[in-house]
Amino acid sequence: MPWLKHWLGRVLLGFFLLGSPCVWVVAPAAQSGESSGAVPITIGVLAYNGKAEAVRRWQPTADYLTAQNPGFVFDVVPFYLAELAAAVRDGRLDFVLTQPLQYVELARKNEVWPLATLNVQTPQGTLDRFGSAIIVRADQQAIQHVRDLRGKVLAGASPDALGAWLLGLDTLNRVGINPKTEIHTLFTGLPMSQLVQAVADGRADAAVIRAGYLEQSIHAGLIAPGTFRVLDPKNYADFPYQVTTELVPEWPFCATHRVSAAFAAQVARGLLGLSQDNPAAIAAGITHWALPLDYTSVAHIDARWLPHNRSVLQWLRSFGVWLLLPLGAVVFVFYLQGRRTQRHLSRQEASLSATLNTLQDAVIVCSADGRVVFANQLTRVFLTHPVDDLSALHGRHYAVLFHLRWRESAPNFDLRQAVALLDKRPEQTYHVQLIIGHQMREVDLHLRQLDDLTEQKTPKFVMTLRDVTEYREATALLAYRASHDRLTGLLNHTAFEELLERHGHSQSEGLILWLDVDDFRLINEANSRRLGDQLISRLASALALNAPSSGLVARLGVDEFGIWIPDLRALSYRQWPDELLGLLRELRFEIDGQRFWLTVSIGVCLADYRLGAGLLDDAEAACRRAHREGGNRVVWFSRDDAEIATRREQMASLHYLKQALDAGNLVQVVQLIAPVGLTQAAVFPLKLPTAHAHYEVLLRVKGADDRLQSPVQFIEAAEKYHFMPEIDRWVIR
Template sequence: MWRRALLLFLLLPLVSESLPAEDQLIRIGVLSHRGDQATSDAWSPTAIYLSRVIPDYTFEIVPLDFSDVDPAVKFGQVDFILTNPGMYVNLEVRHRISRIATLNNLAGGTAKNVFGGVIFTRRDRDDINTLDDLKGKSLMAVDVYSLGGFQMAWREMNTRGLNPYRDMHSITFGGIHDRVVRSVRDGRVDVGTVRTDILERMAKAGQIDMADFKIINRKVNPGFLLSRSTRLYPEWPFSKVLHTSNELAQKVAVALLNMPSNHPAARAGSYAGWTIPLDYQPVHELFRELQLPPYEYTGRFTLEDAIKKYWYWLLVALVFLLFMLLMTTWVARLNRELKKAKRHLERQYELILNSVADGIVGVDLNGNTTFANRAMTQITGWEADDLIGRNQHQILHHTRVDGTPHPADQCPVYATNSDQVPRFVEDDVFWKKDGSSFPVEYSSTPIRDGQLKTVGSVVVFRDISDRKRISEETRQHQDDLAHVARLSTMGEMASGIAHEINQPLTAIATNAHACIRMLESGNGETERVIDVMERIGAQAARAGEIIRHLRQFVKKEQPELSLIDINEVINEVITLLRTEIRKAGAKVVLDLDERIGKVLAQHVQIDQVILNLARNAIEAMADIPEGARLLSIATRNEAVDYARVTLTDTGPGLDPAVAGQLFNPFVTTKPNGMGLGLSISQGIIEAHKGRIFVEPVAGGGVRFIFLLPTCPQRETET
């Protein structure tokens, strides 16, 4: 009897798992990094979505503080967990949770499945500009376990040799991101750190003004437009707890991956759906570098541990010691032979070093030259005797390409000696003995002795004069191609422009004849004559303005950049297109932001991009009823130092088969088009450190968008 009862007790968990879970409550623990109420408001719609998609289960959100996450998973208080990648790595090791999806965060209007950290201070803190300036300052982070709100920033400080626990005046933790931002804004602490997109979200909600803050150690990436100070790491994973069945986890994963990016639940949580689980190795690397759990004991291997583990090897070592005592005489003889071989190897090393075509120079920790190969002397004109023992920076690297002094503390070679991190510089200048400079690319790699202690670095450089010349020729070829395209465009528009110029010329001639007749009549109509002359002047000015725009557009532009007002460029293009717009029966609506920042660009090339996009839009609306042909052009300032230009038409839209290849050369939707206009436009925008893309418009039509970086120095002056 007791055996049967024991069997039923053992089988009970299996039976309960196999039974249908009708209206079973499933708890989803969510890290409450912005407060419990905000967490509940953001994620409850996701729980409602899962309850609707997966029948027989009711999902519930459980907000968890940083200190509550581990106990909730350990004691089975939740069935799924959504937390930052740092806490996930620890939970994976300690409690064997498994990620089933990764969040696509909606940051800056685009979906991102990576994020970073932001180190910031008040903009009026002129004494804090770099990571080195943080020493002795007060820091507030979110939590000791917050990946984006502390640990990412810690890693960047550690790279600069700064320990926040040791080198900061004080370090406190605010618990939630918003409290950290407000504490810095109100001056209660000097510096704060939060995850990316927190500042932008608070600014969008009207809680703060981004202009009040200054980003420390700013990193710029055209593909990631949010303010950040650290490297990027994968976004939050959605994970199942060990006791949760694989069948339920599979249903949840399918439901999350099938969620549309614009689903109401996603919008409520400020994200854009989910993607397959990402690789979280970068988070493991961060924890190894900082020796944080679960890697806090890495490298701690005591003598006692070695004896217990390798006692038999110690016994063998004793036997070998006796043997080596007997072999002392023989070893002494071998030592003499080794010295001879060493001298031979040194000669071989010198031959190999001198056979390399790239310049090679050794530098000790004080910056003095220790060796140089033959190519080094041939390229620079400095003999080895002139270099060895002298400071290489003062000889080769003392001045920048613009002629300004190059401080030694900003030299990558000195930095390699300091932090033992190899570096590669793609474009710099070295100076020859005759006082001339030449462009180089070079690498700086630490040199370590037999004890793995850094004793200096080796610099390998290459003269890239020919490469830069070829690059300049390629750029010139691109400019010539763009110029030919502009001339071709003007050829297509010649009839309309001639008509546009002919109107003011005709008006001038008519008014001039009328003026002559009034003067010949002798009626003394002086006021009427003056009025007619003013009309003649206005028409002449109109014709001159059209001709000025035309000459500017077809001229071959100079390579120099200048500060231009993008709104003025748009108005100039509309002037050239006025006849074509009228002939097409289209209407143009301009929504130009007067506060748009000026961009550093080549005026004619930006003219060409806007003209090409506008003409494409006008031609695309040819088959649309005349009253519905509308071209909208708008400009706005992006949040992170970019000017945004949007051109939207009401045409039939793009064929999906062509949309993905639209910017490729020789791809066109026009019967007689060459397929070069959009390719040239993309090349121009990317050469200006911007980006261009296209997106469909609901109800028909196409929207072309391009971004150009604004000039913050100019904006500050104005």
């Protein structure tokens, strides 16, 4: 087997280079004599779970290799299966990270050789192998074993996907099912979630997925437990997931012929030295890279299930015996098979059309010249000019079907230009506005180029439109309600604090005011909460109206407001709080024939380049002092304010006393009452007094070092903030 000899040779070369004390590295770009700037190195990665996810997972590894190889810049480029094979064939990649089956195919063509095999990190341990699970819906009682799949629809990612198709075919063959004639296939493409969705929707009876994907999706909350089950699960001692098939080695990291063997060995050394706690390993979800495993089992699957271009001599050696069959019989068999295939394709096409008509998206398939080939029922909703029969759309150009308003930065950008870009970007998504009559709807437009399998091989493209107007309106409404007060429409406490934190991190100078309505509780008790809400709403309007243009007003509590003024140059900030207080004194509110006059206590604090949360606490402390001094006044916060400092110390003492009470750190001790002059004092657990002795019971607080402390420093705070009844109840319990 040429590929195996090639692989063994590369491994031996790798061992030699990894053990060499000195390695001369020749970079791909450096071979041409270029020495200015870093040399770009491209790593092609198979995007089995989406391209964005592939970049997120493997770009940290590329950054790690960049740090390990000065003078080179590694970059990850995600590809799907066919795209990755084409990129290697065209010589656009330096290294490749792909699934084992594609590696075997590339190695058989002498295009790559392995450097390392990844070891995946799972909650149950490290895995260097993987398999496939054949899943069905849990309520599918007709299918209990793999052998029950005969005549059923089986979904896979693609005909050449290892974990999401071919391993499943090998298992079907083991139980006596011919995958080519005794099952119906449905290929959904990647990501893997499309396979699970096909089973959930009933488009497929079962699906072949990578083992572990079901458990990981359940753990992530993407799939409800008990929705699916795995057919004929096998138990492997070192494999924690349910698996239906045999296990094969994990993904290899390979080098292409664009890099020298010495440079490949240096990169392999860097991968093998990657530790488990490295950010690159954490992002990739692996524990480490190991020396390449034996991929012979994968090669057997490749040889059995995938077609290969054989030479005439090889074909004659393998199938020459069939030349003895009469040509008429061969023609007749092909004729029968063609009719059967045609009927099967017709059923598949009808099933696909029915499925597309049930989607919540408009789906339009167009030919290479832009003529409509297929349109599902929901397309009617998006048309500029409605039609009674969708067949009337066949042959019409896509550009005349919809009236779209684009948000692209390029002037005069339209649907024709977007379709023209498919040659460069085969898949595109746009957020556009759709005009239907006098209505304007928010729409997500998705374009994807397709490869036609007919003899003409003319490319097609599919266009999908999804109306997301209600979704975006609901999202905006939820965001507004989460950050604004329902009664006043002002920012709420949480949003106000986040705003101050952003200004604090940017060290923006400003002024913060905390306003508290004096004796507002009495207004609610004497009247009604409805009237109180009206007063608060009108007061909020007055504050918003009289705040500076750069200021921002928020409701912080029932009768508390905050004002943030980031631009102090636009006003005399030392006088403005007093001016605001004077204005509020003059306000009169008439509600239900009654006139109300509100006074407020205002605490003011200068930003002084501190974080927003601390700034808000300081303004509140100043407001509390204004309230204690009688209200209807302005108090500026000062770090030297002894009263505020004392109050904070008392609050800290009260908090310490409450913790001691909850933790059982209050202790009663007994002390003998003795005449003056008696030097010894007795402190011991409570006992019954003797006939002539007298004792007093004292309260102590056990400190962090188990020493008893006098509670004198806590008593004042407990009495001031009405906590003494709790201590009394503890004493007499």
